[in-house]
Amino acid sequence: MKLDFSVAVHSLLYLDEHRPQKVSSRELAQSLHLNPVMIRNILSVLHKQGYLIGTVGKNGGYQLEKDLASMNVGELYDVTIPPTLSYARFITGHSQTDDAADQSAIAANISETLTDLFTVADRQYRAYYHQFTMADLKHDIQHHGYFLAQEAGLDS
Numbered sequence: 001m002k003l004d005f006s007v008a009v010h011s012l013l014y015l016d017e018h019r020p021q022k023v024s025s026r027e028l029a030q031s032l033h034l035n036p037v038m039i040r041n042i043l044s045v046l047h048k049q050g051y052l053i054g055t056v057g058k059n060g061g062y063q064l065e066k067d068l069a070s071m072n073v074g075e076l077y078d079v080t081i082p083p084t085l086s087y088a089r090f091i092t093g094h095s096q097t098d099d100a101a102d103q104s105a106i107a108a109n110i111s112e113t114l115t116d117l118f119t120v121a122d123r124q125y126r127a128y129y130h131q132f133t134m135a136d137l138k139h140d141i142q143h144h145g146y147f148l149a150q151e152a153g154l155d156s
Contacts (some may be wrong), residue, residue, distance in 0.1 A: 004080040007032060007042045012134055015052060015064045022061025049079050068138055074130030
C-alpha cells in the first residue's frame, strides 16, 4: 500500500492539533519522518480537494479548511489511494501472451482470479472506511481501542 493515505491522515491530524497557526511542510516532514517533497505532493492533493489551505513564501504554511468531523475517512482514502490500483506486483502466473503450451490451468487463470479477489476486498474496506470521520481517528488517538470497541458493538 502506498503511504499517501497515512501521510494525509497524519498531516490532517497534526494540522488540527496546531490550529490556528500555519504549519510548514518541513515541520510536518519532521513529525512524519519523511521527505518534505513527499509531504508537499500529498498536501497539494488535499489542497485541491478543499481539505486545507496553503500559502507559499517565508511566512507560508498549511492550515485546515474543514473540521475533522466533516472529513470522511473513506473519501480521504479514495482521494489518496485511487480504486484503480494495479495488483500486478502481487500476482504470480503467466500473462495471456506467454506461450500457451507452457501454461497450467492455474498459471493461466490465477492472475484474473486474484485480481477479482483483491478488487472485492478493496471495495469492502473502502466501504468500511466510509463509516468514520477524521474526528473518529482523533478520538482513537486520545482513547486507543475506539475502533475495536466499535467493532465489538461497545460504547467507548
